[in-house]
Amino acid sequence: xxxxxxxxxxxxxxxxxxxxxxxxxxxxxxxxxxxxxxxxxxxxxxxxxxxxxxxxxxxxxxxxxxxxxxxxxxxxxxxxxxxxxxxxxxxxxxxxxxxxxxxxxxxxxxxxxxxxxxxxxxxxxxxxxxxxxxxxxxxxxxxxxxxxxxxxxxxxxxxxxxxxxxxxxxxxxxxxxxxxxxxxxxxxxxxxxxxxxxxxxxxxxxxxxxxxxxxxxxxxxxxxxxxxxxxxxxxxxxxxxxxxxxxxxxxxxxxxxxxxxxxxxxxxxxxxxxxxxxxxxxxxxxxxxxxxxxxxxxxxxxxxxxxxxxxxxxxxxxxxxxxxxxxxxxxxxxxxxxxxxxxxxxxxxxxxxxxxxxxxxxxxxxxxxxxxxxxxxxxxxxxxxxxxxxxxxxxxxxxxxxxxxxxxxxxxxxxxxxxxxxxxxxxxxxxxxxxxxxxxxxxxxxxxxxxxxxxxxxxxxxxxxxxxxxxxxxxxxxxxxxxxxxxxxxxxxxxxxxxxxxxxxxxxxxxxxxxxxxxxxxxxxxxxxxxxxxxxxxxxxxxxxxxxxxxxxxxxxxxxxxxxxxxxxxxxx
Ligand SMILES: [Zn+2]
Numbered sequence: 311x312x313x314x315x316x317x318x319x320x321x322x323x324x325x326x327x328x329x330x331x332x333x334x335x336x337x338x339x340x341x342x343x344x345x346x347x348x349x350x351x352x353x354x355x356x357x358x359x360x361x362x363x364x365x366x367x368x369x370x371x372x373x374x375x376x377x378x379x380x381x382x383x384x385x386x387x388x389x390x391x392x393x394x395x396x397x398x399x400x401x402x403x404x405x406x407x408x409x410x411x412x413x414x415x416x417x418x419x420x421x422x423x424x425x426x427x428x429x430x431x432x433x434x435x436x437x438x439x440x441x442x443x444x445x446x447x448x449x450x451x452x453x454x455x456x457x458x459x460x461x462x463x464x465x466x467x468x469x470x471x472x473x474x475x476x477x478x479x480x481x482x483x484x485x486x487x488x489x490x491x492x493x494x495x496x497x498x499x500x501x502x503x504x505x506x507x508x509x510x511x512x513x514x515x516x517x518x519x520x521x522x523x524x525x526x527x528x529x530x531x532x533x534x535x536x537x538x539x540x541x542x543x544x545x546x547x548x549x550x551x552x553x554x555x556x557x558x559x560x561x562x563x564x565x566x567x568x569x570x571x572x573x574x575x576x577x578x579x580x581x582x583x584x585x586x587x588x589x590x591x592x593x594x595x596x597x598x599x600x601x602x603x604x605x606x607x608x609x610x611x612x613x614x615x616x617x618x619x620x621x622x623x624x625x626x627x628x629x630x631x632x633x634x635x636x637x638x639x640x641x642x643x644x645x646x647x648x649x650x651x652x653x654x655x656x657x658x659x660x661x662x663x664x665x666x667x668x669x670x671x672x673x674x675x676x677x678x679x680x681x682x683x684x685x686x687x688x689x690x691x692x693x694x695x696x697x698x699x700x701x702x703x704x705x706x707x708x709x710x711x712x713x714x715x716x717x718x719x720x721x722x723x724x725x726x727x728x729x730x731x732x733x734x735x736x737x738x739x740x741x742x743x744x745x746x747x748x749x750x751x752x753x754x755x756x757x758x759x760x761x762x763x764x765x766x767x768x769x770x771x772x773x774x775x776x777x778x779x780x781x782x783x784x785x786x787x788x789x790x791x792x793x794x795x796x797x798x799x800x801x802x803x804x805x806x807x808x809x810x811x812x813x814x815x816x817x818x819x820x821x822x823x824x825x826x827x828x829x830x831x832x833x834x835x836x837x838x839x840x841x842x843x844x845x846x847x848x849x850x851x852x853x854x855x856x857x858x859x860x861x862x863x864x865x866x867x868x869x870x871x872x873x874x875x876x877x878x879x880x881x882x883x
Contacts, residue, residue, distance in 0.1 A: 344881045346676040346837035348619035349858050350666070351496060351628040353403065354655055355396060355489075355635035356820065358643060358684035359387060359829030361652050368549070368557065368653060372660030374833070377679060381835030382842040382877055384849045389683065389830065392789035392804070392823040393734065397430035397491045399682025399830075399851070400630065404468040404495040406855040406869030408791040413465035417491065418455070419797050420730040420737045427732060431491040433460040433519065440515035440524040440532070441508050459490040459506065459517035461499055466868040469855035470498030473626050476864050481623035482616050486514075486609055488601050492630030492682075503528075503616060505608070507601065507632075509592040512537035514608055527615035537595060537604055538587045544577035545598045547646070548653045558649040565690035565701075567640040567817035570594035576646065597640055599654040601633040606658050610665055619670035624862045629662075630682075631655065642688035642818045643826075676837045676861050680851050681830035683820045692808040699808035700765030701815070704733045707763070711736070714759050719748060727752065733811055734821065735799025753800055760801070765809035772800045788823035837861065838878045849874060 362374050363385060369375050377383065389399065391408050393416055401414035409415045414430045421428045434457035437443070461468070467475075470483045485497030488507040497504035501520070505528060508515040513532040516524055524532075547554060554561070561575045568574055570593050571583040580598065582590030595601055609629050612618070618625045634651055641647040659679070666675050692699035708731045715727040722742055730737040736756070743752055753771045760769040770786060775793040779786045789802055805811060807824050820827040832849060834857060856869040857877065 344838040344879075346624055346674060346861060348625050348627060348666070348670045348675040349862060350675055350677040350836075351403065351626075351854065351858060352659070352662070352677060352679040353400065353487075353492065353496075353628075353630040354679070354681050354831075355492060355630055355632040356638040356683060356685050357634050357652070357655065357681040357831060358826065359385070359681070359831050362831050362833075365557065365649065365652055368552065368649075369656040370660055372663060373656035374659060376660070376663060377677075377833040377835045379843060380841050381677075381833055381839050382874075383844045384832040384834075384847070384874070385844050386846050387680070387830055387832040387849045387851060388825065388828040390788060390828075390850050390852070391791035392785065392802075393792035393821055394683035394823070394827040395821050396489070396635065396682050397495070398792065400492055401430075401464060401495040403680060403682065403851055403854050404470065404498065404628075405464070405466050406469070406852050406866050406871065407466060408852070408870070410791050410793055411466060411868065411870075413463060413794055413797065414495065415792050415794050415797050416732065416735070418732050419735065420732050420799065421797075422737075422740075427455060427730065428463070429455040429457075430463055431459055431461070431494045432457040433462050436460050436517045436519045438508065438515055439517055439521060440505075440528060441511040441513040458519070459494050459504070460519040461494045461497065462519070464495060468495065468498040469859050469864065469866055470496060470501060470626060470628070472859060472864045472866055473862075474498065474500050477623035481621050482618060482625045483628075484612055484616050484618060484625070485628040486605065486612060487630035488596060488605050488632035489630070490517075492632050493628060496628035496630070503612060505612075507537075507592075507596065507605070509596050510589045512587060512592045512595075525615070527611055531608060531611050535587070536607060537592060539604075540580050540595055540598070540600045541587045541591055543580050545572070545580060545600070545650075546577045548599075548650050548657070554646040554649060558646050559644045559691075561646050563642070563645060563688065563691060564694075565688035565816055565818070566642065566645065567814065569597045569636075569640050572597060572640070574641075576650075578647075596633065597636040599633050599637065599651040599658075601636070602631040602651075602655060602658050605629070605631055605633075606662060609662065613665065613669055619666075619675060626858070631658065634681075638685045639817050639819055642691065643685045644687055644691055673837055676839065676858065677835045678854050678858055679831065679833040679835070680854055684825075684827045684829045685820045686808065686810050686818050686822070686824070686826055688818045689808065689810050697808045698806065699810070700806070702765050702809065702811045703813055703815070704731045704811055705813065707731070707811070708736075710763075711756060711759065715752060715756060718755055719746070719752060722746075730799075732799065734803040734805070736801040736803070738800045756801060760803060765806055765811070766803055767806040768804040770802045770804070772798065775802060785823050788828075834877060838881065840877060840879055842876070845874075847874070 487493035689699040
């Protein structure tokens with residue numbers, strides 16, 4: 311029996327259902343959101359998902375706070391896959407699917423066909439355009455990556471590709487960043503402009519994949535050498551009124567790096583140790599928040615020169631600010647430098663929004679802001695907190711793993727058991743193993759050995775990841791989403807939480823399925839977006855291109871997630 315209020319509800323439900331379209335009748339499609347003139351994807355590289363909340367009260371009103379209040383802020387957004395690096399993150403934001411489908415499993419991997427390490431955003435046949443090549447010092451024994459920027463290693467189309475397919479010359483696609491892998495994937499296969507910062511010359515460049523020469527506005531921008539403006543200056547704290555120690559931590563912390571003579575503490579001198587601007591200075595600049603300021607200047611120039619927001623169909627602008635990443639790698643997420651860079655990122659964002667208001671119009675553009683990955687604390691800081699964090703180096707691990715295999719299976723007459731370690735993947739020497747009649751027993755033995763090493767939680771064979779993993783192995787399932795049978799190694803290593811592996815003995819990074827690496831912000835703002843404020847429902851950045859495409863009717867066939875319900879204010883057709 312229904313109670314009296316229950317019966318009333320039932321009556322109301324029946325009335326409501328009668329008002330709904332009947333099954334089989336012609337259903338009305340849901341009303342489309344209002345159309346923006348310009349759609350903007352903003353990525354802050356390595357801007358971890360807790361940074362907006364952590365320093366919420368320190369941000370100004372026009373930047374992150376504006377997006378949080380006037381838009382929708384998804385504070386529980388995580389990448390669903392295991393190898394959380396820049397190439398993979400940007401390719402995911404570009405395609406709406408995971409690395410096992412879009413193919414960008416890592417920044418680099420070993421290509422068995424060409425027997426060389428390959429880089430996700432370069433192809434060997436392309437060359438730099440827009441600045442003279444600079445001869446780099448020969449690195450002995452290292453597998454050298456050749457070529458220049460290109461999205462050709464992507465295995466599926468991007469939002470930008472679908473954009474150009476739908477609108478052709480009626481809309482422009484522009485993708486800009488400080489690093490190539492920050493813009494080549496989001497720009498897709500046929501952008502109208504795709505440029506990044508060349509830290510050898512300080513110029514914004516492109517590659518022969520896109521064009522034989524840079525656009526006149528890029529020549530004009532590069533001519534007065536705007537990157538040189540910070541030469542000889544110091545990077546000091548953005549907010550002299552703020553107690554940085556209280557808001558982040560001590561200035562000098564064990565484990566911090568010293569990149570190009572920037573030093574570990576404020577003020578950071580910006581010369582790269584040079585008398586006049588050169589490659590070391592540009593690398594130093596790239597490791598300060600001023601590189602984001604430089605990119606914003608370039609973005610403003612692009613908005614005007616490419617007349618973004620003024621075409622027959624909506625334009626697409628993708629911008630990835632990379633300095634948050636280089637600073638985070640150098641000093642770690644709990645440093646005063648990362649706090650300072652976050653505050654300056656907020657100012658960059660505020661100025662970017664103000665400029666879009668002026669040039670495109672308030673409410674006339676749709677913007678999504680996210681990051682490509684988070685970051686692990688400096689292992690030494692975790693150790694001080696009593697956490698079992700280990701700092702390790704891939705070359706050292708490779709040496710010991712090789713010794714273990716030689717001891718167990720006998721010395722090799724030629725070559726080694728391990729062909730290449732492209733962290734966190736190990737590629738075995740298949741030919742030599744076959745010569746000796748060895749196969750999966752080597753993988754299994756190596757996995758067993760790896761699991762006993764400090765800092766390593768688990769290791770998986772190619773075979774395991776290509777098949778179904780036992781239920782309950784969430785981290786393994788995440789690694790599977792970063793696994794591609796032809797590109798991935800024979801063994802994938804999963805680090806323990808707070809442990810970090812890189813060729814450097816200082817600094818930190820990312821690349822695991824642990825929450826500090828997967829957690830990123832996602833803020834959506836502008837045309838048709840509800841001013842919903844913070845939403846805590848779990849979401850992945852795979853939704854980003856889907857949201858941006860939906861707003862202008864661009865279909866994304868490879869996207870595996872839906873537009874979050876209730877994000878847009880419906881508009882009657
Ligand atoms: Zn990154």
